[in-house]
Amino acid sequence: MGLFAKDKTSAAPETGERGGGETSFFGAKLMVKGKVSGGGNLIVMGKLEGEFDLNGELVVAASALVNGEAKTVSVTVSGGFSGSLTAKQRIQLEKGAVVSGRLQAPNLSVADGAVLNGEIEMKQPSEGKPAAGDPARKQKK
Amino acid sequence: MAKDATSGATSLVSRPMVIEGEISGDENLHVDGRVKGIIRLTGDLFVGVGGVVEAEIDARNVIIQGTVTGKVLARRQLEVQPSGRFNGECTAASYEIREGAVFEGVSRMITSAQPDNLTPAPSAQKSNNQP
Numbered sequence: 611m612g613l614f615a616k617d618k619t620s621a622a623p624e625t626g627e628r629g630g631g632e633t634s635f636f637g638a639k640l641m642v643k644g645k646v647s648g649g650g651n652l653i654v655m656g657k658l659e660g661e662f663d664l665n666g667e668l669v670v671a672a673s674a675l676v677n678g679e680a681k682t683v684s685v686t687v688s689g690g691f692s693g694s695l696t697a698k699q700r701i702q703l704e705k706g707a708v709v710s711g712r713l714q715a716p717n718l719s720v721a722d723g724a725v726l727n728g729e730i731e732m733k734q735p736s737e738g739k740p741a742a743g744d745p746a747r748k749q750k751k
Numbered sequence: 752m753a754k755d756a757t758s759g760a761t762s763l764v765s766r767p768m769v770i771e772g773e774i775s776g777d778e779n780l781h782v783d784g785r786v787k788g789i790i791r792l793t794g795d796l797f798v799g800v801g802g803v804v805e806a807e808i809d810a811r812n813v814i815i816q817g818t819v820t821g822k823v824l825a826r827r828q829l830e831v832q833p834s835g836r837f838n839g840e841c842t843a844a845s846y847e848i849r850e851g852a853v854f855e856g857v858s859r860m861i862t863s864a865q866p867d868n869l870t871p872a873p874s875a876q877k878s879n880n881q882p
Contacts, residue, residue, distance in 0.1 A: 634768045637760040637778045644772010644788055650765045660772055 632666070638673045654689075672706050685715075687724075761794075766801060780810075782817070800834050813843075815852075826861070 632650035636642055640656040651666040654674040662668065662680040670676050674689035681696045688704040695701060697715040705723035714731040761779040764770060768784035779794035782802040789807045790796060796810040802817035813825040815835035823829060825843035833851035844861040848854050 632765050632767055634765040635763045637762040639778045640762045640774065640776035640780070642770065642772065642774050644770060646768065646770050648769045648784060649767030652768070656776060
């Protein structure tokens, strides 16, 4: 880190992270509809609707509302999500998360205060270690 | 250079990311990855080196270091920097095209007589599968 060339040409005031590079960020006042794919992590604070195929971590912040079908390596949800969520590694629902739909991941953690309605499927990676005592199914309201 | 920090934050589409569809909102947007479709912002659009945007764009300032193709409405200014490439049709209140930059296409100026609320191009040009 730190050695990445950071271009200092105009505009884009606070993109300090862009040297490190691979985290995308959709702010609270941004709405994205469509298909999002590619590598890197994504932090969503606004509205996102569509299909996501990410080779990284998806973070759905408390202010965010995500609707659609997401495939990622791991997901942390503190905001709203509805649709289908598939993670290769883990899904983490934080306090305040409101999730409905279908979740699929080898590891799932649901914090107290998260709302989860839907269908859960936990597949262990074939040679993987057990899912560290995570609850297999949870339903909270 | 027509740039003043907007009220809003700046969202970022990083290099490995590809978005096909519509992006809209009250923010600035910095694109280092690829975006195809429609972009409507009240803030500025900045396309970094390596960024590729193929879209119908409506933004305040549009600053290009990468490649932009499509129909652009820059309510304040379109700026194409030396590494930048623009191909398409642009309507802007002012232009800044640096030496080394490529601008191919049609340019129109927004004159002061024109109302500020130009209507964006009526329809999406293509390629987004909206529900």
